[in-house]
Amino acid sequence: MATLNDIGVAAAINILTALAFFLAFAMLRIQPVNDRVYFPKWYIKGLRSSPLVNGSAFASKFVNLDLRSYTRFLNWMPAALQMPEPELIDHAGLDSAVYLRIYFLGLKIFGPIELTAFTVMIPVNWSNNTLEHSGLTYSDIDKLSISNIPIGSHKFWTHLVLAYGFTFWTCYVLKREYEIVAAMRLHFLASDQRRPDQFTVTSISITSFIRESSLLLINKVLARNVPPDPDESVTELVQHFFLVNHPHHYLSHQLVYNANKLSELVNEKKKIQNWLDFYQNKYKRNPLKRPSLKTGFLGLWGNRVDAIDFYTSFVERLSRDICGEREKVSSNTKSIMPAAFVSFKTRWGAAVCAQTQQSRNPTTWLTEWAPEPRDVYWENLAIPFVFLTIRRLIAAIAFFFLTFFFMIPIAIVQSLANIESIEKALPFLKPIIEVKFIKSFIQGFLPGIALKIFLLFLPTILMMMSKFEGFISLSALERRSASRYYFFQFINVFLGSIITGTAFQQLNHFIHQSTSQIPKTIGVSIPMKATFFITYIMVDGWAGVAGEILRLKPLIIYHLKNSFLVKTEKDREEAMDPGTIGFNTGEPQIQLYFLLGLVYAVVTPILLPFIIVFFALAYVVYRHQIINVYHQEYESAAAFWPDVHVRVVAALIVSQLLLMGLLSTKEASQSTPLLITLPVLTICFHRFCKGRYEPAFVRYPLQEAMMKDTLERAKEANLNLKGFLQNAYIHPVFKSADESDSESESEWERSPALVATKRTSKRFTPMPSKDGGSVLSLDQVNDECLKP
């Protein structure tokens, strides 16, 4: 049992770690050589092209020699807070701005709760001496918790009343926040003001895409599962269907091509190109010795050839293959997928088409809002309806086993990966292993490593599961992964820490226990785990957030790339790894803190300040990162908010059930009826919010669409929408940066009302997703292949 002193020491250690990280960050960020690691966002936006250097000496290009700047090492904090929210939305998109609101929501919920808890509950808890007389070992923390109240005491009414108060406050804040976010989303989708501004700004790459996408979001519909027809091609089928059923609104459509193989080739070419660059750099630095390599496995044997020649011809061969594959994709009808992006003349028409059922068979001609071009996950566009059901079933079962039985394979690996089996498999290592220090190190280290590796790869595994399930946009994939990750953490971190057993043992336990016993079992051990969770918050939350700002991994990778691969400015741009917010891992982490905060608010309020520090710190750090670092992969217009809302509500209900279990063991069972009504009311609150605000995230009201259409008609009567939308949904492999410079420029020029820009980064513009199907216009493909 940790005492207040122990907690203090732990806090000091973690605060010092965090400070060290911040200090290191402050040092590193003002070095010009790291500028592209700590300010990539500005480079991508084209607002920064070289480090801000004071001197002009050679050294000052790499090291900051201005000593005054070292004294202001925390000045990024106020800077991060200064940018007002509307500007932030313009700068980094609505997703990022709303993501920050989640941290702020934590502050808004727990600030007043903490104040109330400290003024009311801590004195009530402290003023007893149950624990002193109980003869049990206890800590000072426990004296401040509900454990210190004697069994059957009337003081439990305080906790009951506060539970009500906290619930109402949380619901109130949640409702207001939902209201605000829904309004922000609708305003973002409808906002017309942004248009002229953003086309006169010097940069076009990102911002123009946001603008375009918000229009596309409104005018484009994705039609899937087009039924096959022996007499008509897919494009005729789509055209006829929409001409017949939406005669006044249909404008045009774009087909989806299956470009998986093409995508593979492009990726391979990129890899080979990297090697070519590496050897060319090597040759440049040491012009006396022309680099050579062996062609066999891993360069260990085979004929020795000239490396630069070898890779140059390799790249050329791949380029030819790519062109051939491109033509094949565009000419072969088999590579046309039964899906299409359909454009409409008006937002009204698109809103209607996205919200209605098209054909008698509801599993064909599925229509939905087209995701943003960057947001499309091409591979999944052509999965038939029946397989979707089966895939979801398989994914659900797989996730169930992953959550409850993940310890089994890890235990097997652990039992295999012991000293003896290593010695048996690789007997020549025996003398090294037998050294006592190394042996004990391996014995201590090996069992843990399997688990660590698994946890490291968990988000990737979950993302693969979501991909398997058939979602068609990256945002949906991330949302799905986030909810699974949260569930995994809830079972294995939250419940796992409280009950201390593997998830499968818990499951077994719960199945064989009565329903009313479960909240009791957990409720009783809740107060005892407070100190553990306080430590967890400090390590995972405080130090983790401070580590985030340091960006150690991107820093190292950037410098490695910079020294070995970079030849041109363009390469240097590609070496930057701005990263993204990482909704699928970040949001579940926040939600865990919401859960801890709500559960412990009534039980052990001393935990709350730690959570508040986390939220405040994370808010500042992530605001800074969003402004300066992260690159937005897609814009979903805060489509994730209903998920955030429902998870906080779920945490609220869990906290109420656990309190009920805890109080029922304290012989305060007369409070049970009052406590049962709390979750019922909370569920009711959730249903109300769902009905009132969720439609804003799912549908698009016709009134808005009509208003927008009318406005646009009045403002720009002769807007060439068709030309504007023509090539919006083109697969990235068809505009890979290495080949399509002129093409992509010409495309921009083709769309009317767009001004020429001095765009510096092209890499991020057409980046919908990694590989899979694609959309392209045939003439464009031929243009491209004729060019080089």
Added chain:
Amino acid sequence: MATLNDIGVAAAINILTALAFFLAFAMLRIQPVNDRVYFPKWYIKGLRSSPLVNGSAFASKFVNLDLRSYTRFLNWMPAALQMPEPELIDHAGLDSAVYLRIYFLGLKIFGPIELTAFTVMIPVNWSNNTLEHSGLTYSDIDKLSISNIPIGSHKFWTHLVLAYGFTFWTCYVLKREYEIVAAMRLHFLASDQRRPDQFTVTSISITSFIRESSLLLINKVLARNVPPDPDESVTELVQHFFLVNHPHHYLSHQLVYNANKLSELVNEKKKIQNWLDFYQNKYKRNPLKRPSLKTGFLGLWGNRVDAIDFYTSFVERLSRDICGEREKVSSNTKSIMPAAFVSFKTRWGAAVCAQTQQSRNPTTWLTEWAPEPRDVYWENLAIPFVFLTIRRLIAAIAFFFLTFFFMIPIAIVQSLANIESIEKALPFLKPIIEVKFIKSFIQGFLPGIALKIFLLFLPTILMMMSKFEGFISLSALERRSASRYYFFQFINVFLGSIITGTAFQQLNHFIHQSTSQIPKTIGVSIPMKATFFITYIMVDGWAGVAGEILRLKPLIIYHLKNSFLVKTEKDREEAMDPGTIGFNTGEPQIQLYFLLGLVYAVVTPILLPFIIVFFALAYVVYRHQIINVYHQEYESAAAFWPDVHVRVVAALIVSQLLLMGLLSTKEASQSTPLLITLPVLTICFHRFCKGRYEPAFVRYPLQEAMMKDTLERAKEANLNLKGFLQNAYIHPVFKSADESDSESESEWERSPALVATKRTSKRFTPMPSKDGGSVLSLDQVNDECLKP
């Protein structure tokens, strides 16, 4: 424990009872005097105006003297089966035809299951002698059940394989049926053929409404929660909103008026009119003595007045009041409810409006398909969104308490209503009560009567709950009541009989029992209750269905009315009580048999023949009743099928869980993993069906709408749709039969393409619902009030 002999005796008794009912029915139905009780449907349709008599003697008007007709006393059965389904749909509507398919579904599911079970499972069960050696008391029935298999035997594999087989068969039949019903519904909604036929048929009352309604279903949308506006009236608001947001499709709209008070007055007038008729009849039969009555309470004291004069002036006063109230309703803006029926020029426009969100705030301007005019439940049209959530919560809580605690008030009533308290309250009854025979009768009878009364009123209570919840159509009300009634029966009849305890005791038991224990507890007692359920099926199913055809209550009431109230043919028509299918009580009863059949299919297959007899008998009886008796209150185009489907699937899952529980006590636990996959697969099947077929019951595909529109434009280019739809949604009180004869004729003439008919029954034409708000056109109101 009942033996096979006992069951045989019970079966004989029930078969005799059923036969007696059928015989009585055969005698009564051919008496001309009962013609209107047993063939009201034909009277309502106007295809029958007087009993089919052979002779012309006075007596033959009341008694059938043709002896030959008595010999063919079961010839109604083949007659009932002869009418083909398409004709049945024309005759009685799609709802009725699909309702019959539920019984037929039972036959289709359980026929093959029974055959398999009897050829495979009964021999396997019989070939053991576990029970003989167990020393327990057992019956012959038990020897045929799973109880006879020794613990841990490998023979359980038979049951496991059969459980899989039965599941797949049931799912296959369910899927096919869903497919057929969905196709029938779409065909019914789209069917154009019906139109010319039905307007040349001699009757117009019912059939024409079906036709009209199926059109209305497609062209009308109901807009609710119109937000208040200080500057505009509701009608302007509605018109402006739809003109702006659906400019090419909006046609017209009808407002909804709050006519609750008017409706009350009309009802009172009807009651008084009945009394007037009664006294006039009395006077006619005995012209010497003019009837008189006292004006005081219950006619016991007060001034003696002439009854006919008194009631005549009363009726006149009420008529004046009604006219005044009508004008008030139509002139006062406060009686306009914020809801309207909006008509569109095309089905496409209506389909779009019904499926999309209109305004930014999803709780205002709610649009949905307008129910059929007859189907509207007017009172609930104006409940705001927030109250809907609260009302649903209250109803859910009330239903929870009703289901689990309904025994408490009944027990209290029972404890109060004993002999002693009666003697104390009414001491003058003491000498009578003290007679031994009467005393024992009361003591035996009183405790049960409270429960019986409660169960009798349960459907009414559930219906009131549904009304409170705010559904706006009668069909939705009935669907909701049906699902609640089913749940009540599942808990209190099915589980209650198996566990023998009140629902609350069960709940308490389950909460304090482990989750895995529950299926075991129930599973073990399942086989022991087989004989009880066999008896239940015979009494409730066989005899109950046979009693249904006799229509004892309507028979008595008709003859009472006929002798006291009837003056004219019109009155006689009103005295008919054709009744309806009663979906809210009938369907849950069928579902209970599905549940019993599926649960016992593997456990005690001897129960299956009894269920099959029930389904066959009920199918024939209800087919006869639907053809000859029941009057369709509304047409929802089989909107209830998804409910039917989901309940059968739920029964399937319950049966699988109970089998799992049962087998786990038989030490056949190696089968558990195989049994767990069954419910998972079943749920998956359900989700597939939901995605594939349910949209046909919720949405209306645009392709269909467009096809229909195009066809109609080609066929009848100059159809005056506006005139046709103008007065479709008029509240019944505005066309009460006593006043609106000429008006309603003229209304029919106003709508084009309608031919004059010799309609004999007007009463059923404009019968949307009991009371509440109303829709009317102002000129029509004034017309009416000027008339008399």
